[in-house]
Every structure is written in C-alpha cells, then in structure tokens.
Amino acid sequence: MNIEVKPRRRVRGIDPFGAEEIRRLVATFGSPLIIVDCERVRQQYRRLCRALPGVDLHYALKPLPHPSVVLTVLEQGGWLDLATTGEAQLVRRLGAPPERCIHTHPIKRDVDIRNAMACGVRTFVADNPDEVRKFRAYRERTELLLRVSFRSPGAVCDLSRKFGCDPEDAVALARLAAELGIEVRGFSFHVGSQASDAGKHVEAIEVCAQLLVQARKARLGTLDTLDIGGGFPIDYTRRAPDIGRFCAPIRAALARLPARIRIIAEPGRFIAGPAAIGVATVMGRARREGHWWYYLDDGLYGSYSGQLYDHARYPVEALRQGGELLPAVLAGPTCDSIDVIAENLMLPELKAGDLIVGRAMGAYTWASSSEFNFFPRARVVSVNQHSGDTGTVLETPLG
Secondary structure (H helix, E strand, O other): OOOOOEEEEEOOOOOOOOHHHHHHHHHHHOOOEEEEEHHHHHHHHHHHHHHOOOOEEEEEOOOOOOHHHHHHHHHOOOEEEEOOHHHHHHHHHOOOOHHHEEEOOOOOOHHHHHHHHHOOOOEEEEOOHHHHHOOHHHOOOOEEEEEEOOOOOOOOEOOOOOOOEOHHHHHHHHHHHHHOOOEEEEEEOOOOEOOOOOHHHHHHHHHHHHHHHHHHHOOOOOOOEEEOOOOOOOOOOOOOOOHHHHHHHHHHHHHOOOOOOEEEEOOOHHHHHHHEEEEEEEEEEEEEOOEEEEEEOOOOOOHHHHHHHOOOOOOEEEOOOOOOEEEEEEEOOOOOOOOEEEEEEEEEOOOOOOEEEEOOOOOOOHHHOOOHHHOOOOEEEEEOOOOOOOOEEEEEOOO
C-alpha cells in the first residue's frame, strides 16, 4: 500500500458527512468512496479518554489501518496496537515512536517478531508455551504480556475462542517465561466486540488482578501492566450503550487495582467506526417481483465486507430526498448472487448516478475489502486531518 498522503484541495468549515460535501467529494475523487473525518476520530478518542481516565489507549490498527487515523491518534497523545509485520512497517514509515507501540497478536512467525523489533517494538503478547519459547532468543530485547481467555457469549465477536490461555494456566505460563529469562510485564485479555454490558470486562479485571498478585508473589516478572483489550460498542442500526455508562463498572473495577499497575486498552472500532462513511453510486436498476433493485459500485466484496466478516449492519440511506418511499434492494456490483447489501429498504425511486451513503463504516470495511471481479476498492479520502484546520482534504492513493 502506498501511504504517501497528498494534499488535493483546501476548503474551510466543512462537515464531510453532509449531503452537499459528500456530493462535492464524489465529484472530485470519484466513487466508491470512503470518507474519513479526522475530527470525528479526535472526538471518539477523547470520549473514550473521558470514559476511561488514566487508561493508556492503544489504537488497534486492524479495523482501519489508514495513515490519517494513525497520525490523528498520535497527535492526540495516543498509543498504537500492532498485530502484523505490515502494520509495524506502516507506523514506522509514519514516524510513530516505537515506545508508544505494542504488538498484540498472540501467534507470530519468527520473522514477525524480528520485523517488529527492527521497528523498535519491545512489548509482545503470547498465550501458550510454544509462543513464549519463541522469545527466548530475544529475551534481552523483548517483554511479554500473557493473554488470558474469557469467553463472552454476549459479544457479537468472541475473540477469546481463538486466543488466550485458561486463567488457571496463566501463572504457569508466567513461570515458564521466568525460567527462560523472559520479562513478563503483566496480563492481557479481550472479551470480544459489541457487548451490551461490561460484565465480562469486570470479571476479567478481577481475575487478572488475582493473577498479578499470585505471579508477583512468586517473583515471576515485573507484573505492573494490565491490558483490558478493546471491543467497546458503537452505534450501527441499533443504538449502543452510552460509553460513559458502559465503562462505569470498568472504572470501578480498575479503581480497586494497586496504583502501580499501568492500565492499557486496545480500542479500534470505537475510534474508527463512527469516523467514516461509505459512498456508493447506483450503476443501474431493475424491477423484480415488485421491488426496485439498485446495483451499486460497492458491495459485500468491497466496503460492505464487514457484513460478512464483522457481523455488522450499517445504517444506509439515499442522498436523494423526497418522493414516495418504495421497497428496494441494494445489491453490489459483482456477478455473485451473494453480493446483496440490504433488502426491504424503503427508499425514494432512484436512478443511475444517485448516491447511497453508509454510516459508521470506518471499522472492518475498507480494511477487509477486495477487488473481486476486478471491481476496484473504494478510494479513501481523509478530511480535517490537522487539529484546528477544519477544511483540509487529503487522499491516500492505493497501490
């Protein structure tokens, strides 16, 4: 991916999510389009800071590894959560301070470890004996957080099924690391995404607090860090809990930890999701079984991939207003029958060239899109990239 950010046009006082500005940006950059508003990135980052005071927020690049988002988080004094060699190389090219980065993928190739270290990253995550042993050769330059599993059936995406050790095995894992001379800084967990309440977070914090005490008594490492993961909910077609109220039980649980424990989190979706919209153009239409079918230049193989991979449903609307609302289907551009975005939507009658807007499309959309059937991925345009400058439009070319 070419990460060079090139200024294209400068205007003042814009809201990039308003109808007039959307039309102007499409006229300038084409369609399909992902519009990232860096001011909304700042707002989301600050909201979570207020909800979790004293917690160091490491933006997880996975949902939207876009340079404008990374730079905006760093501008706010934030940290970064990396999971792959590509992400490590991206933040290095952007000049991110390595001491503000951690590498949290629990399963890594040796080359991934070496590449991250070459970028200056020291802190890694492991969740099993084989993974811990990979760090023996690098014990002078690395330290570990040990990931613990807490299954969360209430989460839309349960990340503890694939990663994490059982809590009863965590101290033994720390003991193995100590025997190998590898520094253990603490424990980490991720209870999943889009949960309706913070009960599982609280449970995980309380269990990890006990594990920290046990491992510290056994002198198995510094044990001064707890990573509480991410997964904080946002609005899609359903309203999410207010983030302040959602985090209230988490704040109470963290307040019971010793003051020496550094708390970090890995928000990705919460920061990026509401900060971008997707814009697609109607390529054509057909009348089928009493419904208008509108075929867009973006779909499930493109920016709407999150409907398949992330179980998300995005609020979708037509930019055209007025007229009778009729039942409609939105379909993607490919020749695959699965490529249908939404059915039974009530929309005004649309024509080729009309625009469809998907809201809250910053997370797990462009990042997981493809060019199946040779339909190009959406172009990404970032707006309001510099704090206090409410009009700069920047494009990151793909390639």
